[in-house]
Amino acid sequence: MIDYTYTLLIPLIPFVVFLFTGLAGHKMKPMTSGLIGTTGLFAVTILSYLTAIRYFWTDHVEGAGYSSLKAFEIQWLHLTEKLTINLGVLLDPISVMMLVVVSTVSFMVHIYSLGYMKGDTGFARFYAFLSLFTFAMLGLVLATNIFQMYIFWELVGVSSFLLIGFYYEKPSAVAASKKAFIVTRFADLGFLIGILMLSFMTDTFDFQTLVSPTGPAMAQAGGAAFLGLSGITWALIFVFMGGAGKSAMFPLHIWLPDAMEGPTPVSALIHAATMVVAGVYLVARLFPVYSMVAPDALHVVAWVGGISSLFAAIIACTQTDIKRVLAYSTMSQIGYMMLALGVSGYGGHDGLGFMAGNFHLFTHAMFKALLFLGAGAIIHAVHSNDMRDMGGLRKYLPITHITFLIACLTIAGLPPLSGFFSKDEILVAAFHSNMPLFIIEFAVAGLTAFYMFRLYYSIFWGKDTHYHHTPHEAPATMTIPLLILAFGAVFSGFLPFHELVTSDGLPFEAHIEYAVAIPSVLIGILGIVIATLMYRKVSTSPAKLANGFGSFYTWAYHKFYMDEVYLFMTKKVIFNYISRPVAWFDRHIVDGFMNLIAHVIERSAYLIKGFQSGRIQQYGYVFVSGTIVLVIIFVYLW
Amino acid sequence: MTGTIPLQYFLIISTLMFFTGIYGFLTRKNLITMLMSIELILNSVNINFVAFNRYLYPDNLHGHFFSLIVIAVAAAEAAVAIAIIINIYRNFRSIDVDKVDEMKF
Numbered sequence: 001m002i003d004y005t006y007t008l009l010i011p012l013i014p015f016v017v018f019l020f021t022g023l024a025g026h027k028m029k030p031m032t033s034g035l036i037g038t039t040g041l042f043a044v045t046i047l048s049y050l051t052a053i054r055y056f057w058t059d060h061v062e063g064a065g066y067s068s069l070k071a072f073e074i075q076w077l078h079l080t081e082k083l084t085i086n087l088g089v090l091l092d093p094i095s096v097m098m099l100v101v102v103s104t105v106s107f108m109v110h111i112y113s114l115g116y117m118k119g120d121t122g123f124a125r126f127y128a129f130l131s132l133f134t135f136a137m138l139g140l141v142l143a144t145n146i147f148q149m150y151i152f153w154e155l156v157g158v159s160s161f162l163l164i165g166f167y168y169e170k171p172s173a174v175a176a177s178k179k180a181f182i183v184t185r186f187a188d189l190g191f192l193i194g195i196l197m198l199s200f201m202t203d204t205f206d207f208q209t210l211v212s213p214t215g216p217a218m219a220q221a222g223g224a225a226f227l228g229l230s231g232i233t234w235a236l237i238f239v240f241m242g243g244a245g246k247s248a249m250f251p252l253h254i255w256l257p258d259a260m261e262g263p264t265p266v267s268a269l270i271h272a273a274t275m276v277v278a279g280v281y282l283v284a285r286l287f288p289v290y291s292m293v294a295p296d297a298l299h300v301v302a303w304v305g306g307i308s309s310l311f312a313a314i315i316a317c318t319q320t321d322i323k324r325v326l327a328y329s330t331m332s333q334i335g336y337m338m339l340a341l342g343v344s345g346y347g348g349h350d351g352l353g354f355m356a357g358n359f360h361l362f363t364h365a366m367f368k369a370l371l372f373l374g375a376g377a378i379i380h381a382v383h384s385n386d387m388r389d390m391g392g393l394r395k396y397l398p399i400t401h402i403t404f405l406i407a408c409l410t411i412a413g414l415p416p417l418s419g420f421f422s423k424d425e426i427l428v429a430a431f432h433s434n435m436p437l438f439i440i441e442f443a444v445a446g447l448t449a450f451y452m453f454r455l456y457y458s459i460f461w462g463k464d465t466h467y468h469h470t471p472h473e474a475p476a477t478m479t480i481p482l483l484i485l486a487f488g489a490v491f492s493g494f495l496p497f498h499e500l501v502t503s504d505g506l507p508f509e510a511h512i513e514y515a516v517a518i519p520s521v522l523i524g525i526l527g528i529v530i531a532t533l534m535y536r537k538v539s540t541s542p543a544k545l546a547n548g549f550g551s552f553y554t555w556a557y558h559k560f561y562m563d564e565v566y567l568f569m570t571k572k573v574i575f576n577y578i579s580r581p582v583a584w585f586d587r588h589i590v591d592g593f594m595n596l597i598a599h600v601i602e603r604s605a606y607l608i609k610g611f612q613s614g615r616i617q618q619y620g621y622v623f624v625s626g627t628i629v630l631v632i633i634f635v636y637l638w
Numbered sequence: 639m640t641g642t643i644p645l646q647y648f649l650i651i652s653t654l655m656f657f658t659g660i661y662g663f664l665t666r667k668n669l670i671t672m673l674m675s676i677e678l679i680l681n682s683v684n685i686n687f688v689a690f691n692r693y694l695y696p697d698n699l700h701g702h703f704f705s706l707i708v709i710a711v712a713a714a715e716a717a718v719a720i721a722i723i724i725n726i727y728r729n730f731r732s733i734d735v736d737k738v739d740e741m742k743f
Binding site for chain 1: 660663664665735736738739740741742743
């Protein structure tokens with residue numbers, strides 16, 4: 001077996017950097033802590049790439065397929081003989097792929113933030129949190145068992161919370177961070193229930209045991225039924241609930257748009273490229289279990305993904321805050337990935353969806369991080385988030401313009417950019433297994449192209465807005481990551497994912513199916529053309545179109561009133577009919593019982609406290625009369 | 639042993655002294671008087687010791703020894719008690735026992 005123990009350093013370096021910059025950051029110059037964080041991440045990136053190259057190519061025996069291996073494992077908690085919790089490093093195709101994604105994007109964001117966050121009062125704190133997040137995300141990716149994953153899952157949630165609320169003087173940022181934390185925490189409750197059910201049924205937390213075709217999970221296929229689904233199906237649906245919360249799937253998506261209150265590099269790192277795909281990663285991690293024992297749970301995954309992607313794409317067409325458009329676009333693309341996993345089968349060419357979902361995760365991380373970092377450069381130049389304040393920026397921001405255009409073309413799925421390959425594989429997988437979902441995704445492909453180019457034209461073309469001071473191109477620390485990510489967005493599509501990341505570790509033949517690819521490219525182009533006609537020059541057609549859709553447009557503009565539904569559910573229903581009776585019970589029954597005991601004791605204390613009068617002669621009376629009584633009893637009555 | 643005083647007489651006198659002491663201890667308000675009442679109680683006990691010793695074990699002297707010990711202890715106790723009373727007087731400007739009731743609830 002080849003030694004990969006050094007991979008332990010990959011999560012540990014950011015952790016050490018976090019401790020160092022977090023504890024000593026305020027004593028250093030801000031830029032020093034930024035450079036320490038960036039250097040640490042550079043080392044992590046090098047190690048991750050080294051691991052990926054070794055795992056996929058140099059150490060790989062030709063034709064043997066990729067197996068999962070534990071590079072390192074220690075027992076962390078020994079609860080009982082059967083129940084132990086380990087910490088370790090698991091390497092398999094998807095975790096190695098995620099290592100590359102996380103370290104690349106995180107490294108780019110670290111460099112970018114040197115420019116973007118320059119002069120900010122919380123500079124050192126920002127870098128400490130970024131390191132904490134990177135540590136947590138890498139720990140999640142490399143988890144050997146589902147419980148370790150859960151621990152890091154929560155750590156990721158905490159660092160997301162900290163970074164969304166980074167500008168804690170702003171009430172909206174505080175509200176957004178709380179919202180993100182509470183919603184994902186609620187979803188994690190489902191995840192925890194799922195973990196407990198799953199480990200109860202299989203007697204293991206370990207991923208390798210769980211997913212092995214002869215493992216205990218596979219023996220649960222039938223199992224006890226509840227509402228027509230077997231126990232393990234319910235467990236996996238609960239696990240997926242956690243994934244859906246983290247990945248902002250309908251209806252647990254409401255936190256993601258608000259999370260854009262955080263600094264833009266954070267949105268790029270956490271809320272576009274890495275953390276939000278944790279749900280996809282989770283499903284992919286347990287994919288053999290989903291696929292072999294609980295196909296019903298997989299249908300849930302597919303439909304939730306499909307509905308989310310359509311839902312978010314429609315909303316994205318109406319929003320005007322550029323980061324919100326990108327947030328909904330993220331949600332839509334993650335919906336694609338979920339759907340791809342949901343429609344996939346196991347093994348060989350049936351596992352096309354699995355491969356496509358992970359492929360899209362990879363390419364999406366590149367181009368969505370690029371889009372967010374580009375948006376950050378635009379916001380940096382214009383000091384506004386609203387696309388109505390922008391226009392004609394292509395003259396002022398040439399590099400941002402080019403990279404942003406590349407990212408838009410990639411997400412629209414035009415060949416030969418990477419988005420085309422991954423999205424095409426997803427559509428092919430859907431086409432072969434689920435027609436309604438294919439139609440939804442086909443429509444979403446068009447909508448995606450439309451809203452991305454609506455965004456693009458509104459920012460860089462459209463009206464020539466007059467700015468208070470001339471916008472200028474971002475510094476090199478910000479443009480270099482843009483160029484690198486643009487490179488990734490263009491060329492990552494040529495990676496042979498069907499040989500590297502497959503559901504059973506064995507390569508299979510994948511080729512472009514023109515029957516699907518050509519229409520999907522055409523609808524992408526159609527979306528671009530419509531957006532060009534409407535938004536390239538200032539025109540009245542957008543308003544006309546909005547009016548044409550009437551109340552549907554209003555609904556989409558208000559995000560289908562999901563926030564209001566949640567507010568109604570929490571404030572009016574849950575608070576009134578659950579929280580209030582529970583609070584009443586607590587205050588009056590539980591507290592009342594305690595108060596009763598205290599009251600009784602206090603009353604009886606009042607009754608007897610006169611004995612302690614402090615008068616020695618009274619004590620004497622009592623003593624003498626007591627003695628007399630005792631003498632009478634013992635001498636005469638006994 | 640004819641012509642001696644019967645035991646009952648000693649017991650009656652010691653009982654009277656004992657209860658006089660108790661009565662004085664419980665009713666007098668002056669701390670010095672209370673101290674004197676305690677001396678009465680102790681002395682009644684001494685009489686009992688000596689009387690019983692004489693009637694029950696005329697060849698032994700244990701009862702006498704006990705009486706001597708009690709007298710010694712009473713002397714020491716009187717010294718301590720008067721010191722306490724003086725301190726109480728300094729604090730309260732009075733030796734009335736009813737005024738010394740700080741140690742209550």
